[in-house]
Amino acid sequence: MLELLQYGFMQRALMAGIIIGILCPLIGIFLVLRRMSLIGDSLSHVALSGVAAGIVSGVYPLAMALVFSVLAALGIEQLRKKYEEYAELAIAIILSAGIGIAVVLISYAKSINVDLFGYLFGNILTVRSSDMRLITGLGILIIMFVKLLYKELFYIAFDEEGARIAGIPVKRINLFFIVIIAMTITLSMRIVGVLLVSSLMVIPVAASLQVAKSFKQAALLSVVIAELSVVSGIIISYYMELASGGTIVLLSVIILLLVIGFKGVMQKT
C-alpha cells in the first residue's frame, strides 16, 4: 500500500478515483432512476463527433466536444419529452446520431489523422496535477448541486408531473442538471476514461438498488460501493499488472453479482 503511494501518478490516480467514486454514483442514481443509464456512453460518442468537427473546422477539439455534448444532452432532454415512457430511447437515438456524424465527418474530411478515440479515452493513471484541479472542481460543483437540489431532483426523478404541480421549476432544474451532467461526463472521461465514468455511474447504483431501503440509503450505498471498487481496483490492478480502469469496473461488477447472489440466498432462507 505504501509502496504504491510513493509515486505521484498513483497518488493522483487514487485521489481522482476517490473523487470520481463520489461524483459518478451521486449523479448516476438520478440518471438510472430516470432511465438514462447509458447517457455516459451516448455522450462519449457525441463527444467523438465533436472532436471530429473541431478538427475539420479548425476549432480546439475539446471545446467542440464539450459544445457537442451539451447540445446532445439538450437534444436528449427534448427527445425524452417525445418518448415519455421510453427515456432510454432518446439516449439510443443520440448515441447513433453521434457516431453517425463522427463517421460522416471523418469520411468528409478525408485526412483526419488524429486518433479520435485518444481524445476520449483518458486513463486514471495519467491524471495530471492540472486535471486534479479540474476534477476536484467538478466534484465540488456536483456535490454542491446534488446537496442543494437533492429534494427537487428526487421528486423529479420519482414523478415529474407531480413535481411540476408541487411548484418545482422542473424545466429549469432539468436543463441545468443535464448540462452539468454533459460537462462532467465530457471533462472527466477525458481524464479518467469514458469506461470508468459511465460504469461508475451505473453499476454501483444497480448494486445499491438491490438492497437499499430508502432513496437516501441507495445514494449513500452506491457511493460506498463505488469507492470500494475504485480503491481496491487500483491496488489489485497494480499488483496483478492489469489495466486499472478495467479492473475497477470488473470489481464493481463482481460486487454487484455478490449483492445479487447474497440477496437471493437471504430470500431463500
Next chain:
Amino acid sequence: MLELLQYGFMQRALMAGIIIGILCPLIGIFLVLRRMSLIGDSLSHVALSGVAAGIVSGVYPLAMALVFSVLAALGIEQLRKKYEEYAELAIAIILSAGIGIAVVLISYAKSINVDLFGYLFGNILTVRSSDMRLITGLGILIIMFVKLLYKELFYIAFDEEGARIAGIPVKRINLFFIVIIAMTITLSMRIVGVLLVSSLMVIPVAASLQVAKSFKQAALLSVVIAELSVVSGIIISYYMELASGGTIVLLSVIILLLVIGFKGVMQKT
C-alpha cells in the same frame, strides 16, 4: 442509379442494406418496447471482449465473440428479472462489463496483435458473396421467427406476466429470442457494421412510434423508414462521397426529426 449498380460491391451493399433494413427494425421494435434499445451497442462491446478472449486463449475469435455475445444476452435476460422496472439497466451493466473484460484481457495478454476493432466493424461496402449468403440466411431466419411468434412476442412485450398466465411459454420464447438477437447482431455487425445494425434497430422504430396507430402499423412503418434510409443513404453517400454507414444513420435521424416536426405541426393546427 444505373451507374452505381455496375459495381459488384454496390450491388451487394444495396442487397445487404435492404435485408438489414427489414431485419433490424423487425427485431428492433420488440427490443425498443422492452426497453432494450441499446442491446446492439452493448453486445458489440461484449463481442470485443470475446475477440480478445479468443486471441488470448487461441480459439477462433469470431466463434468466441459469438459465444460471449450469447452468454451476455443470457446475462441481460437474467439481470432484467432483477431490475424488472429498469430493463435498460441490465443493458448498461453488461456493456460496462464487456468493455471492462476486454480492457483487462488486453492488458493481461500484453501481446494481442490483431486489430480487435477490425473484427467488429463491418462496412456495408465490403460485403462479400459469402457474407450475402449469411445475411440472407439470417434475414430469412428472423423474418420467419417474427412471423411465427408475432402474437407471442407482442404479448410478452406488452405484458410479460399476463403472457405467462395466458399460457405462453414466456421463458422459452425469451431465451430463444435473446439468443437469436445476439447471433444476429454479432454476425451482421461484422458484415455491415455495428453502427448500422444498432441504429437501424432503434431509429426507424422511434420514428414509427411517433405516428403509428397500432402495433402492426408500427412494425411495418419502421421497416419502410429503414428501407428509405438505406436506399437513399447508399445513393446519397455515393454522390456526396461520404461514408455509407454514417449517411444511412444520419438520414434515418433526419426522417425521425421530420416525423416529430410534422407531428408537432399537425397537432398545432
Next chain:
Amino acid sequence: MKKLVSVKDVCFGYENELVLKNVNLDIYEGDYLGIVGPNGSGKSTLIKIMLNILKPSKGSIEMFGKNIDDFRDWGKIGYVRQKATSFNTGFPATVEEIVAANLFSRIGIFKPITRSHREMVYKALEIVEMEKFNRKLIGNLSGGQQQKVFIARALVNSPEILFLDEPTVGIDLDSQREFYGLMEKLNKEMHITIVMVSHDIGVITEKVNRFACMGDSRLICHTNNSHLEITDILKEVYGDKMNLLIHRH
C-alpha cells in the same frame, strides 16, 4: 362439484413478516367467490400465489387437480390484476391487438390470428361496451376505459375460471352495473367460476354465493352466503364503525 383450485396450508411473506399464514381455501366449479379485507391484508398476494406468480414459502396450490407447477391449461384461466391499467402508456397497441393477444391458448403457438378470432375479440369488447374503441391506442383511453379493455381481455378466452382483483376500479356506475350483471350471467348461465377481490362489500355480499374475508394474515372467514353471518364477520374484521357503509342494491 369439481374442485378447481385448492390452496393448501399456504404461508407467504415478502421479506420477513408473514402476509399469509397457513391459508386454506378450496374453490369449486360454479363458485362465485368474493374476497374482501382491508388494504394490505394479502388479497392480491393470495391471488398471485394461486396463479403461480408468487411461490408460497410453505404449502401448495392445486389447479384443476394438478400441482400449479405442472398446470399447463392456462386457457381456462382469466385474470385481471390489480392496477391492470398501470402499464406503459406509450405502447403502440390498439385495444383490439391487446385483447386478441390473450387468445393465445385458443390459437396455439406459431399460428396467426384469423377472422373468427377477431370476432371473438369484438364480442368481448361488446360486453364491456368498448367495441367502438377497438382501433384506438390503449394509451389514449381514459382510465376507466382502459380497465374495461382489461376486463374484455380476460373474458375473450371464455375461461372456466376468472380471477378478478378489484376489476371495477375506475369504472363508472352504469358500466359497473352491467359488469356485475354480466358476472352473474357468466356464473349462473355459463357456470363460469369467479373469484373476485373487491372493496365494494355492498355489492359483493349481494352477488356472490361464497365469501372469504381476509385480515390479520389469515383467511378469517370463509362461508357460503348468509347475510347475517357476513355482517357479523365484517364487523369483526373492519371494526364496529363498519356497519354504516354496508349497503345492498
Next chain:
Amino acid sequence: MKKLVSVKDVCFGYENELVLKNVNLDIYEGDYLGIVGPNGSGKSTLIKIMLNILKPSKGSIEMFGKNIDDFRDWGKIGYVRQKATSFNTGFPATVEEIVAANLFSRIGIFKPITRSHREMVYKALEIVEMEKFNRKLIGNLSGGQQQKVFIARALVNSPEILFLDEPTVGIDLDSQREFYGLMEKLNKEMHITIVMVSHDIGVITEKVNRFACMGDSRLICHTNNSHLEITDILKEVYGDKMNLLIHRH
C-alpha cells in the same frame, strides 16, 4: 366568496374529436365540488387542464385570480391524479421520502428537510393511517396502501384547494369512510376547497355541496346540492337503469 378557479369557455381535444366543448366552471372558496360522469366523459381531462398539465385549444383558466400560466403559488394546490399508483414500482423511495418531497413549496428551493417538516409528513400519514409504514418502500405496499400514501402526499402541504381524481380507488371501506370524514372536516372546519372526481355517486351526492356532471363533451349540469334534482340529472346522463345503483349512506 372568493373565486379560486375559473374555467372559461374551454375547448380541448386530444386528436381530432373534442373532449371538452366550451366548458365553463367556477370554483369558489369553501366549495366541495363533486365531478361525476361516465368513463371517457372528460373528467380527468378537465382536471388536467385546470392544473396546466394540458393546454386548452380555446378558452382560459384562472387560478386564484391569475392566468394559470402566470400562477406560481403551487403550494396552495394538492393533487392526486387518477392512476397515481401507476408509478415505477422499482423506485427505491420510502413512504416518508415521497410524502416529504411534496413539501417543496413550504421548504423552498435549495433548503433541506428539517425535523419540523418530518413531523408534518408524519401527521399526513396518520390521517390516512399509514404512519406505521413510513419507512417502507413505496413499491412494496399493497395497491390500496399506495393510494393512501398519495392522498397523504396531497395533504401534507395543507393546501387551500385539493384536486382529487378518483382518490378512493382501491381503498378499503373503513379507510374510505375515514377519508370522506376527513374531507368533510377539511372542508367544513378548515375551509379547504375540494374538487373530487368519483364514480361513487352515492357518497358524492351525500357529501358534496356542489356538483358537476359531465357527459357528451360538456358539463351537463352544475348545481348546488339538491338531491331530487341530481337524481333526475343523473338519469339523463347515465340512462334510466341508473337509479338502482344510487344509494345513500
Next chain:
Amino acid sequence: RNDIDKQSQVMSGEGNPVVYASIYPMYDFAKNIGKDKIDLRMVVPAGAEPHDWEPTAKVMVQMEEADVFIYNGVGMETWADNIFTTLANDKLIIVEASRGIDLLKFHGHEHDKEHEEQDEEHDEGGHHHGEYDPHVWLDPIRAIKQAENIKDALIQADESNRDFYEANYQEFADKLKALDARYKEALSNVKRKEIVVAHAAFGYIADRYGLEQIPVSGLNPQEEPSAAKLVQITQLLREKDIKYVFFETLTSPKLSEVLANEVGARTAVLNPIGGLTQEEIDAGKDYITVMEENLETLKAVLGE
C-alpha cells in the same frame, strides 16, 4: 526519494539505461543502436489498438525509473502526451524520433509538393495537427535520421558508452543506406508506379522512390471509405490494369479483398511495420527483413 533511487538501480540491472520505445519500429531502431548495453522495452504491446491500450500501473512505475522514452511522434501515439505530463521522472530523456525530419502532408491520394515545402517551418514547432503523415519510419533515409535522434538520446543518457552507440548507429545507418540503394535500384525501372494500399501508410516510400500511393482508407485505418472512393479506385484499377491490391497484417483484409474481387486482381501483404505479430518476431523478423520482404513484393507486383 533515496529508497526509490536504490530501487531503480536494482531494477535496471547492471546499470544499463532503461529505455522505453513506443511502437515496434522505434523499438527495433533502439535495439540496433543500444544492443545489449540498454535495457529496452516496448510500451504498446505488439499491435494493440492504442485506444484500448491502457498502461498498467507497473509499467508506469517502471517508467518513473526509466532513462529514455522514444516515440515516433507526428500524432502516432496520442496516449504519449498524457504519460509525459503524468510522470514525475525528471531525468527521463524524451525523444520524438521524427523531430527535424521534413514531413509530408497528407492530401487524400494526390500529392501537392508546394504545400509540403511551405509547411516545413511549422514542423519545428513540434506540434502536429494530424494532417502530417506519421509513417516516417517506412522511408529508409528518414529512418536514418530517426535512428540518429535515438542515438543522440542514448548518448545523452549514457555518456560512457558513446562510442559503442556511435559505432552501432553507423552500422545500422549503413544497413539502411544499403536498403535504400536496393529499393532505388529495384524500383527505378519497374513497369508500374501505382500501389493500392489499405491505408495511407506508404506515403514516404512513394515519395522517396517515385511511386504513387493509392490508399483505400486515409491515414487512419479506422476510417470508412466512401462508395465513391471505392468506385474511383475500381475505375483506376481497371484503367491502369493494376493487378494487385495490398493489405496489412494487423487490420482486416476485407476491404482489399472486395476491391481485388471487383476487378479480378489479387491481394498481397505490404507491411507498414507499425507493429509485428508475436509470430513474426519469433520467426526472427525485424524492420530490415520486413522492409526487404516488402521490396520483394513490390518488385514482383510492380515489375509484372
